[in-house]
Amino acid sequence: MQESTIVSWLSQMDVPEDAFRYVVADIFKCARDMVNGVYKNQRDLSIRVVLSVTRASxxxxxxxxxxxxxxxxxxxxxxxxxxxxxxxxxxxxxxxxxxxxxxxxxxxxxxxxxxxxxxxxxxxxxxxxxxxxxxxxxxxxxxxxxxxxxx
Structure with a gap:
């Protein structure tokens, strides 16, 4: 997965741009941890990302x-x-x-x-x-x- 794909999804979900780098970094860290951990030998990884965007009315x-x-x-x-x-x-x-x-x-x-x-x-x-x-x-x-x- 490429960073540009994740950023595109975040844009479509109205996530504030200044939060993109933090969300992308967390997603990649999670994926790295999975690859280096119990999912080391699996070809496909499934990650569920739950975001809560809170905005002032x-x-x-x-x-x-x-x-x-x-x-x-x-x-x-x-x-x-x-x-x-x-x-x-x-x-x-x-x-x-x-x-x-x-x-x-x-x-x-x-x-x-x-x-x-x-x-x-x-x-x-x-x-x-x-x-x-x-x-x-x-x-x-x-x-x-x-x-x-x-x-």
């Missing part, structure tokens, strides 16, 4: 709605928090977690997540986007990101 990523909501409700609704700059949220790097961690926001395992600028904490993209659209700090260490109002 339009309601969760529509910043215009968040801005309008904040204006209507004032600081009481957002507890005085200031959202992170949209550019900072978009620049967060997608990473493969070496040792499976728990997302501190939703408490589910993170395998491919988003690294915060503090470089110590990783979250699901959906979770951290929602968080940063409300406040501009890392949920765990509170390192601050630029805000929508800062220059």
């Amino acid at each position: 339009e309601d969760e990523t529509d910043d215009d709605d968040d801005d309008n909501h904040e204006e209507e409700d004032g600081d009481e609704e957002n507890n005085g928090l200031i959202p992170a700059a949209k550019s900072c949220i978009e620049e967060l790097e997608v990473v493969k977690v070496e040792k499976v961690e728990e997302c501190a926001i939703c408490l589910n395992d993170v395998i491919i997540g988003v690294a915060m600028p503090c470089l110590s904490h990783t979250f699901h993209m959906k979770c951290i986007r929602r968080w940063l659209n409300r406040g501009n700090s890392c949920p765990l260490c509170r390192i601050q990101l630029p805000t929508r109002t800062s220059k």
Whole structure:
């Protein structure tokens, strides 16, 4: 099997492009382990790959709605928090977690997540986007990101 074939399938399944290399690497590692292990003498290998693509819904990523909501409700609704700059949220790097961690926001395992600028904490993209659209700090260490109002 060639990498281009797997990438083509991932594209058709709407897997984010920045996750391709991690998924392809895991598939090839699994195949290598099978060939070098108990399936060493078999000509055909069967691999089942199960992917779960999680995306934020339009309601969760529509910043215009968040801005309008904040204006209507004032600081009481957002507890005085200031959202992170949209550019900072978009620049967060997608990473493969070496040792499976728990997302501190939703408490589910993170395998491919988003690294915060503090470089110590990783979250699901959906979770951290929602968080940063409300406040501009890392949920765990509170390192601050630029805000929508800062220059």
